[in-house]
Amino acid sequence: MLESLIFILGSCFGSFISVLTSRLPKGEDFVFKPSYCPQCKQKLIWKHNIPLLGFLLLRGRCAFCHKRISYRYFLLEIVTGALFVFASFYLKFCQDTSLLCNKSGYEHFISLLSLFVIITILVSIFLIDYDYMIIPDELVFFLLGVSILLLILFNNGFLYSYLFSGFLASNFLLLLHFVTGGRGMGLGDVKLSLPVGIILGLNGTIYWLMVSFVVGGIFSAFLLFAKKIKLRSKIAFGPFLVIGFFITLAFFDRLSYFYQF
Ligand SMILES: [Zn+2]
Numbered sequence: 001m002l003e004s005l006i007f008i009l010g011s012c013f014g015s016f017i018s019v020l021t022s023r024l025p026k027g028e029d030f031v032f033k034p035s036y037c038p039q040c041k042q043k044l045i046w047k048h049n050i051p052l053l054g055f056l057l058l059r060g061r062c063a064f065c066h067k068r069i070s071y072r073y074f075l076l077e078i079v080t081g082a083l084f085v086f087a088s089f090y091l092k093f094c095q096d097t098s099l100l101c102n103k104s105g106y107e108h109f110i111s112l113l114s115l116f117v118i119i120t121i122l123v124s125i126f127l128i129d130y131d132y133m134i135i136p137d138e139l140v141f142f143l144l145g146v147s148i149l150l151l152i153l154f155n156n157g158f159l160y161s162y163l164f165s166g167f168l169a170s171n172f173l174l175l176l177h178f179v180t181g182g183r184g185m186g187l188g189d190v191k192l193s194l195p196v197g198i199i200l201g202l203n204g205t206i207y208w209l210m211v212s213f214v215v216g217g218i219f220s221a222f223l224l225f226a227k228k229i230k231l232r233s234k235i236a237f238g239p240f241l242v243i244g245f246f247i248t249l250a251f252f253d254r255l256s257y258f259y260q261f
Pocket of ligand 1: 037
Protein backbone atom coordinates (compact mmCIF):
# COMPACT_ATOMS: atom_id res chain seq x y z
CA MET A 1 0.00 0.00 0.00
CA LEU A 2 2.71 2.43 1.04
CA GLU A 3 4.73 1.29 -1.97
CA SER A 4 1.93 2.21 -4.38
CA LEU A 5 1.74 5.71 -2.85
CA ILE A 6 5.51 6.03 -3.25
CA PHE A 7 5.17 4.88 -6.88
CA ILE A 8 2.53 7.57 -7.56
CA LEU A 9 4.73 10.21 -5.89
CA GLY A 10 7.62 9.04 -8.09
CA SER A 11 5.55 9.28 -11.27
CA CYS A 12 4.64 12.89 -10.33
CA PHE A 13 8.36 13.63 -9.99
CA GLY A 14 8.88 11.86 -13.34
CA SER A 15 6.38 14.25 -14.88
CA PHE A 16 8.33 17.17 -13.37
CA ILE A 17 11.58 15.73 -14.75
CA SER A 18 10.20 15.73 -18.30
CA VAL A 19 9.34 19.44 -17.93
CA LEU A 20 12.71 20.23 -16.33
CA THR A 21 14.80 18.36 -18.91
CA SER A 22 13.05 19.89 -21.89
CA ARG A 23 13.15 23.48 -20.56
CA LEU A 24 16.32 23.90 -18.47
CA PRO A 25 18.78 23.49 -21.40
CA LYS A 26 16.78 26.11 -23.37
CA GLY A 27 16.68 28.52 -20.43
CA GLU A 28 12.87 28.35 -20.19
CA ASP A 29 11.00 28.70 -16.89
CA PHE A 30 10.31 25.20 -15.55
CA VAL A 31 8.54 26.14 -12.33
CA PHE A 32 5.69 28.55 -13.10
CA LYS A 33 5.06 28.24 -16.83
CA PRO A 34 2.18 25.76 -17.35
CA SER A 35 2.62 22.59 -19.41
CA TYR A 36 1.96 22.83 -23.13
CA CYS A 37 1.96 20.57 -26.17
CA PRO A 38 5.42 20.72 -27.80
CA GLN A 39 3.80 20.58 -31.28
CA CYS A 40 0.91 23.06 -31.21
CA LYS A 41 1.92 24.99 -28.01
CA GLN A 42 -1.63 24.71 -26.59
CA LYS A 43 -1.78 24.75 -22.79
CA LEU A 44 -2.72 21.38 -21.32
CA ILE A 45 -5.84 21.11 -19.16
CA TRP A 46 -5.50 19.74 -15.62
CA LYS A 47 -6.64 16.16 -16.27
CA HIS A 48 -4.12 15.67 -19.06
CA ASN A 49 -1.39 16.68 -16.63
CA ILE A 50 -2.03 13.71 -14.31
CA PRO A 51 1.03 11.43 -14.48
CA LEU A 52 0.49 8.13 -16.37
CA LEU A 53 -3.32 8.57 -16.47
CA GLY A 54 -3.12 11.71 -18.63
CA PHE A 55 -1.22 9.83 -21.31
CA LEU A 56 -3.66 6.87 -21.21
CA LEU A 57 -6.68 9.20 -21.19
CA LEU A 58 -5.40 10.85 -24.37
CA ARG A 59 -4.34 7.49 -25.86
CA GLY A 60 -0.92 8.98 -26.54
CA ARG A 61 -2.17 11.89 -28.67
CA CYS A 62 -2.52 15.64 -28.04
CA ALA A 63 -6.13 16.66 -27.26
CA PHE A 64 -5.87 19.70 -29.57
CA CYS A 65 -3.68 18.85 -32.57
CA HIS A 66 -3.95 15.03 -32.24
CA LYS A 67 -0.23 14.60 -32.94
CA ARG A 68 1.49 11.71 -31.17
CA ILE A 69 2.94 12.39 -27.71
CA SER A 70 6.34 10.76 -27.26
CA TYR A 71 6.30 7.52 -25.23
CA ARG A 72 9.28 8.95 -23.40
CA TYR A 73 7.01 10.94 -21.02
CA PHE A 74 5.05 7.84 -20.10
CA LEU A 75 8.17 5.70 -19.72
CA LEU A 76 9.89 8.37 -17.63
CA GLU A 77 6.95 8.46 -15.19
CA ILE A 78 7.04 4.67 -14.81
CA VAL A 79 10.83 4.54 -14.38
CA THR A 80 10.89 7.35 -11.80
CA GLY A 81 8.02 5.73 -9.88
CA ALA A 82 9.93 2.42 -9.88
CA LEU A 83 13.15 4.15 -8.73
CA PHE A 84 11.28 5.77 -5.81
CA VAL A 85 9.98 2.34 -4.73
CA PHE A 86 13.51 0.96 -5.12
CA ALA A 87 14.76 3.82 -2.89
CA SER A 88 12.38 2.87 -0.09
CA PHE A 89 13.44 -0.80 -0.27
CA TYR A 90 17.11 0.15 -0.44
CA LEU A 91 16.88 2.22 2.75
CA LYS A 92 15.04 -0.60 4.53
CA PHE A 93 17.71 -3.23 3.87
CA CYS A 94 21.00 -1.51 3.05
CA GLN A 95 24.18 -2.25 5.02
CA ASP A 96 26.67 -0.16 3.09
CA THR A 97 28.72 2.91 3.98
CA SER A 98 26.73 5.52 2.04
CA LEU A 99 25.62 8.64 3.92
CA LEU A 100 21.97 7.62 3.49
CA CYS A 101 22.27 4.16 4.96
CA ASN A 102 21.60 2.75 8.47
CA LYS A 103 19.29 5.50 9.67
CA SER A 104 16.31 5.12 11.97
CA GLY A 105 13.34 7.26 13.01
CA TYR A 106 13.23 10.76 11.58
CA GLU A 107 16.74 10.34 10.10
CA HIS A 108 15.38 7.48 7.98
CA PHE A 109 12.67 9.83 6.74
CA ILE A 110 15.22 12.54 5.87
CA SER A 111 17.29 9.89 4.07
CA LEU A 112 14.27 8.82 2.03
CA LEU A 113 13.31 12.38 1.04
CA SER A 114 16.94 13.14 0.15
CA LEU A 115 17.15 10.02 -1.99
CA PHE A 116 13.96 11.11 -3.83
CA VAL A 117 15.62 14.45 -4.59
CA ILE A 118 18.89 12.74 -5.59
CA ILE A 119 16.99 10.41 -7.97
CA THR A 120 15.16 13.38 -9.53
CA ILE A 121 18.44 15.24 -10.13
CA LEU A 122 20.31 12.19 -11.44
CA VAL A 123 17.55 11.11 -13.86
CA SER A 124 17.40 14.71 -15.16
CA ILE A 125 21.18 14.71 -15.62
CA PHE A 126 20.94 11.36 -17.45
CA LEU A 127 18.43 12.78 -19.96
CA ILE A 128 20.04 16.19 -20.49
CA ASP A 129 23.51 14.70 -20.94
CA TYR A 130 22.08 12.10 -23.34
CA ASP A 131 20.23 14.76 -25.38
CA TYR A 132 22.65 17.71 -25.27
CA MET A 133 25.99 16.27 -24.07
CA ILE A 134 26.06 18.72 -21.16
CA ILE A 135 25.52 18.40 -17.42
CA PRO A 136 23.96 21.67 -16.19
CA ASP A 137 25.88 23.29 -13.31
CA GLU A 138 22.54 24.19 -11.65
CA LEU A 139 21.74 20.50 -11.11
CA VAL A 140 25.25 19.60 -9.94
CA PHE A 141 25.38 22.47 -7.44
CA PHE A 142 21.94 21.50 -6.14
CA LEU A 143 23.17 17.94 -5.65
CA LEU A 144 26.31 19.25 -3.94
CA GLY A 145 24.04 21.21 -1.57
CA VAL A 146 22.10 18.03 -0.75
CA SER A 147 25.30 16.07 -0.11
CA ILE A 148 26.77 18.75 2.19
CA LEU A 149 23.47 19.01 4.07
CA LEU A 150 23.45 15.23 4.60
CA LEU A 151 27.06 15.41 5.75
CA ILE A 152 26.16 18.03 8.37
CA LEU A 153 22.88 16.38 9.49
CA PHE A 154 24.33 12.86 9.73
CA ASN A 155 27.71 13.88 11.10
CA ASN A 156 28.97 10.48 12.18
CA GLY A 157 32.63 11.15 12.89
CA PHE A 158 33.74 10.20 9.39
CA LEU A 159 33.30 13.66 7.87
CA TYR A 160 36.74 13.73 6.28
CA SER A 161 36.41 10.26 4.83
CA TYR A 162 33.27 11.31 2.90
CA LEU A 163 34.80 14.58 1.73
CA PHE A 164 37.93 12.68 0.72
CA SER A 165 35.96 10.18 -1.35
CA GLY A 166 34.26 13.05 -3.21
CA PHE A 167 37.58 14.70 -3.95
CA LEU A 168 39.16 11.37 -4.90
CA ALA A 169 36.39 10.65 -7.44
CA SER A 170 36.47 14.11 -9.02
CA ASN A 171 40.28 14.28 -9.13
CA PHE A 172 40.45 10.83 -10.71
CA LEU A 173 38.00 11.89 -13.44
CA LEU A 174 39.84 15.21 -13.81
CA LEU A 175 43.03 13.27 -14.43
CA LEU A 176 41.23 11.27 -17.15
CA HIS A 177 39.92 14.54 -18.56
CA PHE A 178 43.49 15.82 -18.97
CA VAL A 179 44.94 12.52 -20.22
CA THR A 180 42.28 12.13 -22.92
CA GLY A 181 42.38 15.81 -23.86
CA GLY A 182 38.75 16.30 -22.80
CA ARG A 183 37.53 13.67 -25.25
CA GLY A 184 36.93 10.84 -22.79
CA MET A 185 35.65 12.79 -19.83
CA GLY A 186 33.84 16.12 -19.71
CA LEU A 187 34.21 18.62 -16.88
CA GLY A 188 30.51 18.05 -16.12
CA ASP A 189 31.33 14.45 -15.16
CA VAL A 190 34.23 15.70 -13.01
CA LYS A 191 31.94 18.09 -11.14
CA LEU A 192 29.14 15.53 -10.78
CA SER A 193 31.45 12.99 -9.15
CA LEU A 194 32.15 15.33 -6.19
CA PRO A 195 28.64 15.20 -4.62
CA VAL A 196 28.05 11.56 -5.65
CA GLY A 197 31.42 10.58 -4.14
CA ILE A 198 30.48 12.33 -0.88
CA ILE A 199 27.10 10.55 -0.74
CA LEU A 200 28.49 7.06 -1.48
CA GLY A 201 31.51 7.11 0.83
CA LEU A 202 34.94 5.72 -0.03
CA ASN A 203 34.23 2.02 -0.75
CA GLY A 204 30.96 2.79 -2.52
CA THR A 205 32.67 5.43 -4.66
CA ILE A 206 35.40 3.04 -5.85
CA TYR A 207 32.74 0.46 -6.70
CA TRP A 208 30.60 3.14 -8.42
CA LEU A 209 33.44 4.31 -10.70
CA MET A 210 34.40 0.74 -11.63
CA VAL A 211 30.79 -0.19 -12.46
CA SER A 212 30.27 3.01 -14.50
CA PHE A 213 33.38 2.31 -16.58
CA VAL A 214 32.42 -1.33 -17.13
CA VAL A 215 28.85 -0.42 -18.19
CA GLY A 216 30.13 2.45 -20.37
CA GLY A 217 32.79 0.19 -21.91
CA ILE A 218 30.36 -2.62 -22.72
CA PHE A 219 27.84 -0.19 -24.18
CA SER A 220 30.46 1.62 -26.32
CA ALA A 221 31.88 -1.69 -27.54
CA PHE A 222 28.38 -2.74 -28.52
CA LEU A 223 27.77 0.54 -30.42
CA LEU A 224 31.16 0.26 -32.10
CA PHE A 225 30.43 -3.33 -33.10
CA ALA A 226 26.99 -2.34 -34.45
CA LYS A 227 28.77 0.49 -36.38
CA LYS A 228 26.60 3.14 -34.70
CA ILE A 229 29.70 5.09 -33.65
CA LYS A 230 33.32 5.46 -34.76
CA LEU A 231 36.39 4.81 -32.60
CA ARG A 232 36.98 8.51 -31.99
CA SER A 233 33.32 9.49 -31.48
CA LYS A 234 32.42 11.28 -28.29
CA ILE A 235 29.82 9.62 -26.06
CA ALA A 236 28.24 11.31 -23.04
CA PHE A 237 29.55 9.62 -19.89
CA GLY A 238 26.99 11.14 -17.49
CA PRO A 239 24.29 8.49 -18.23
CA PHE A 240 26.75 5.71 -17.26
CA LEU A 241 27.61 7.50 -14.01
CA VAL A 242 23.89 7.64 -13.24
CA ILE A 243 23.29 3.96 -14.11
CA GLY A 244 26.41 3.07 -12.10
CA PHE A 245 25.01 4.93 -9.09
CA PHE A 246 21.83 2.83 -9.05
CA ILE A 247 23.76 -0.41 -9.60
CA THR A 248 25.97 0.58 -6.65
CA LEU A 249 22.95 1.12 -4.38
CA ALA A 250 21.40 -2.18 -5.51
CA PHE A 251 24.44 -4.46 -5.33
CA PHE A 252 27.31 -2.87 -3.45
CA ASP A 253 26.47 -4.08 0.05
CA ARG A 254 26.03 -7.63 -1.25
CA LEU A 255 29.52 -7.58 -2.72
CA SER A 256 31.13 -5.66 0.10
CA TYR A 257 31.45 -8.86 2.16
CA PHE A 258 34.06 -10.01 -0.34
CA TYR A 259 35.40 -6.54 -0.70
CA GLN A 260 36.46 -6.24 2.94
CA PHE A 261 39.29 -8.75 2.68
ZN1 LIG B 1 -0.84 19.60 -29.67
